[in-house]
Amino acid sequence: MPDGQVLEFTHVTKRFNDVTAVSDFSARVEPGVVTAFLGPNGAGKTTTLRILLGQVRATSGTATIGGVSHAELRHPLRTIGSVLEETAYRPRRSASRQLTIAAKANGIPLSRVDEVLSLVGLEHEAEGRIGSFSLGMRQRLSVAHALLGDPGALVFDEPANGLDPEGIRWIRLLLRRLADEGRTVLVSSHVLSEIEQVADHVLVLSKGQLVLSSGIETLADPSAGSVVVDAADRAALKSALSAAGLEVEVLRSGLTVRGSNAGAVGAIAASAGIALATLVQRGPTLEDVFIELVRGGRLAPQAITAAPLDSAAPVADAGASAVDSAAPSESSDVADSDHADSETLQAQDVAGSDVSESDAAATDADASVLFESDADAADAARAEADAADAEADDAADAADAARDVEYAAAELRYAADASDANDAEDAADVASEAAHAGREDAHGDDDPAGGSTEPQTPADTEAANAQPSFDDILFGTAPADAPDAHAADDTDARVSDDTDGHVPDATDPTANEDGTGEHSGVEFFAEAHESDESDESHDSDESDESDESDESSDDATAEASGDDDPRSAAVTSMLAAAARAYYEDEPKDYPLGEVDASAEAETEADAAPEANDGRDGEHHEQHEGEQHEGQQHEGQQHEGQHHEHHEGEHHEHHEGEHDRS
Numbered sequence: 001m002p003d004g005q006v007l008e009f010t011h012v013t014k015r016f017n018d019v020t021a022v023s024d025f026s027a028r029v030e031p032g033v034v035t036a037f038l039g040p041n042g043a044g045k046t047t048t049l050r051i052l053l054g055q056v057r058a059t060s061g062t063a064t065i066g067g068v069s070h071a072e073l074r075h076p077l078r079t080i081g082s083v084l085e086e087t088a089y090r091p092r093r094s095a096s097r098q099l100t101i102a103a104k105a106n107g108i109p110l111s112r113v114d115e116v117l118s119l120v121g122l123e124h125e126a127e128g129r130i131g132s133f134s135l136g137m138r139q140r141l142s143v144a145h146a147l148l149g150d151p152g153a154l155v156f157d158e159p160a161n162g163l164d165p166e167g168i169r170w171i172r173l174l175l176r177r178l179a180d181e182g183r184t185v186l187v188s189s190h191v192l193s194e195i196e197q198v199a200d201h202v203l204v205l206s207k208g209q210l211v212l213s214s215g216i217e218t219l220a221d222p223s224a225g226s227v228v229v230d231a232a233d234r235a236a237l238k239s240a241l242s243a244a245g246l247e248v249e250v251l252r253s254g255l256t257v258r259g260s261n262a263g264a265v266g267a268i269a270a271s272a273g274i275a276l277a278t279l280v281q282r283g284p285t286l287e288d289v290f291i292e293l294v295r296g297g298r299l300a301p302q303a304i305t306a307a308p309l310d311s312a313a314p315v316a317d318a319g320a321s322a323v324d325s326a327a328p329s330e331s332s333d334v335a336d337s338d339h340a341d342s343e344t345l346q347a348q349d350v351a352g353s354d355v356s357e358s359d360a361a362a363t364d365a366d367a368s369v370l371f372e373s374d375a376d377a378a379d380a381a382r383a384e385a386d387a388a389d390a391e392a393d394d395a396a397d398a399a400d401a402a403r404d405v406e407y408a409a410a411e412l413r414y415a416a417d418a419s420d421a422n423d424a425e426d427a428a429d430v431a432s433e434a435a436h437a438g439r440e441d442a443h444g445d446d447d448p449a450g451g452s453t454e455p456q457t458p459a460d461t462e463a464a465n466a467q468p469s470f471d472d473i474l475f476g477t478a479p480a481d482a483p484d485a486h487a488a489d490d491t492d493a494r495v496s497d498d499t500d501g502h503v504p505d506a507t508d509p510t511a512n513e514d515g516t517g518e519h520s521g522v523e524f525f526a527e528a529h530e531s532d533e534s535d536e537s538h539d540s541d542e543s544d545e546s547d548e549s550d551e552s553s554d555d556a557t558a559e560a561s562g563d564d565d566p567r568s569a570a571v572t573s574m575l576a577a578a579a580r581a582y583y584e585d586e587p588k589d590y591p592l593g594e595v596d597a598s599a600e601a602e603t604e605a606d607a608a609p610e611a612n613d614g615r616d617g618e619h620h621e622q623h624e625g626e627q628h629e630g631q632q633h634e635g636q637q638h639e640g641q642h643h644e645h646h647e648g649e650h651h652e653h654h655e656g657e658h659d660r661s
């Protein structure tokens with residue numbers, strides 16, 4: 001079982017031109033618990049997560065995984081998996097192939113592909129084209145990819161989106177199980193009810209700032225929620241409640257009363273001689289939480305002020321202390337209302353204030369140009385070139401470029417060495433991704449949409465890099481003969497290794513994701529699908545290569561559409577609303593049937609690594625050439641790492657878009 005890793009954010013600020021998406025965010029996310037990352041649309045959750053994953057450069061501050069930044073991880077995907085919103089995939093590719101490519105590129109036994117597909121319930125869709133997948137199926141595929149490397153930390157960004165009720169329940173059970181296994185689980189949502197039943201700890205973000213870090217118990221107190229009450233004589237009921245000093249909101253479904261409980265409300269109605277038609281106690285919604293926070297009520301951010309903190313690191317410490325007290329079994333600290341008054345001001349400040357601009361790092365004058373022109377690859381390239389010029393004294397840039405060329409060359413060698421059709425196909429994917437990555441890097445190691453607004457520094461460049469690699473597949477054990485063990489064997493590998501600590505990701509996940517992924521998901525997919533249809537006749541190995549231009553085009557389209565609708569908010573909201581509707585009437589306890597079965601299977605696999613090896617061997621019959629090629633090449637040169645680096649990163653974020661482009 002992999003060790004969970006502490007995720008730590010320290011004074012993270014991210015500005016996109018005049019928008020401060022994240023402002024001095026500090027928090028600590030502990031292993032073994034499910035930490036909910038809550039906040040309304042636009043609060044900055046996704047941006048924060050992307051910073052953690054090295055996809056967006058922070059304007060200032062740091063985000064670390066087990067004490068190191070994502071860019072510093074030797075094998076990122078083995079350490080942290082992620083499921084981000086609306087990940088785009090290449091529609092022609094099958095789920096199995098998608099994961100196989102990622103597995104090969106990252107030195108993961110191919111047997112793991114079937115395992116994770118089964119784990120997410122896509123075993124019967126393994127050969128189905130992703131283009132035919134529903135949004136929920138793509139979400140499951142993303143989960144499969146996140147679990148591919150059996151990481152000790154997992155980040156989920158609105159994972160319930162696109163899932164049906166059963167799927168939502170499944171993801172919740174999965175989150176619980178992953179945490180119970182000792183992994184670190186951070187899951188964002190703008191719907192508290194979506195994850196309140198599984199979360200142990202909550203971080204509430206508002207306007208980029210942390211406004212609450214607390215155990216879920218704090219939010220679980222029914223009195224913090226609302227009472228829905230109704231009567232035939234609604235006017236009389238409202239009068240009675242108002243007379244009792246309660247705040248009443250008249251909604252279509254009845255009257256909503258906050259700051260009380262069903263018993264008290266019922267008693268008031270009874271004393272007024274009003275027969276109730278409805279009396280329902282609802283737990284606090286995220287809206288309730290925010291109202292409480294803004295008003296400095298019981299939910300005032302006691303965690304934030306729990307420890308004497310210097311102004312520079314308030315939340316991190318608070319978060320840590322809150323996490324420490326967030327064990328599910330611990331009783332609710334409702335008495336924290338003591339803190340409310342003294343914390344009101346801070347709560348108001350946090351929830352109501354505009355984000356600070358004072359922490360602005362150097363502003364890149366070219367940023368807006370690049371931001372606006374992301375859809376135009378040429379412009380992006382020129383803007384990046386300008387940025388590069390501005391950073392001409394940064395030797396790391398040159399080194400990065402050299403490595404990119406090296407990577408691409410290595411991938412091409414790999415492709416050329418492929419001994420059969422399958423190998424050639426996959427090698428072409430990897431190679432084309434590398435080539436594409438080179439282009440990405442050429443026109444920006446920045447997140448096109450926003451990262452480009454930031455000055456390019458060596459550290460930034462490093463932060464945007466990733467070297468996903470997997471020595472071992474299951475539970476962190478690194479077989480001596482694992483494909484990526486070859487990495488350090490030869491000169492090329494050493495060269496790659498040398499770059500590992502800061503290796504510039506030729507694929508530049510930042511560029512990929514921020515430009516196309518962050519704002520493109522659904523739109524991009526639709527565009528890609530059109531392309532797919534037009535390319536149907538090329539749906540062959542060669543098509544992967546020939547798609548390159550299409551991909552670029554798609555990327556541009558995606559970026560353009562992404563700018564129009566940065567986060568496909570409408571889709572997200574609609575799905576979340578559906579999820580909320582489901583949850584509100586859902587029982588609190590769930591059978592573990594399906595997941596248990598998966599867990600058993602996984603457990604068996606875990607308990608019998610030899611058996612896994614055997615299965616790997618079987619897989620090698622099917623993919624032997626691929627695997628051997630991978631091992632051979634990785635052993636001979638750095639390309640294996642390149643695969644890890646580029647492929648893994650791309651797959652993690654935007655593999656669909658760039659794999660073969």
Ligand SMILES: Nc1ncnc2c1ncn2[C@@H]1O[C@H](COP(=O)(O)OP(=O)(O)OP(=O)(O)O)[C@@H](O)[C@H]1O
Nearest residue numbers: 016021040041042043044045046047190449450567
């Ligand atoms: N690439 C970008 N360029 C410009 N602004 C951006 C970019 N990415 C995010 N933003 C802005 O930053 C703010 C935070 O966005 P973010 O996506 O992080 O919020 P969120 O909490 O994840 O919201 P949601 O729940 O809707 O996904 C928003 O105002 C958003 O418009």
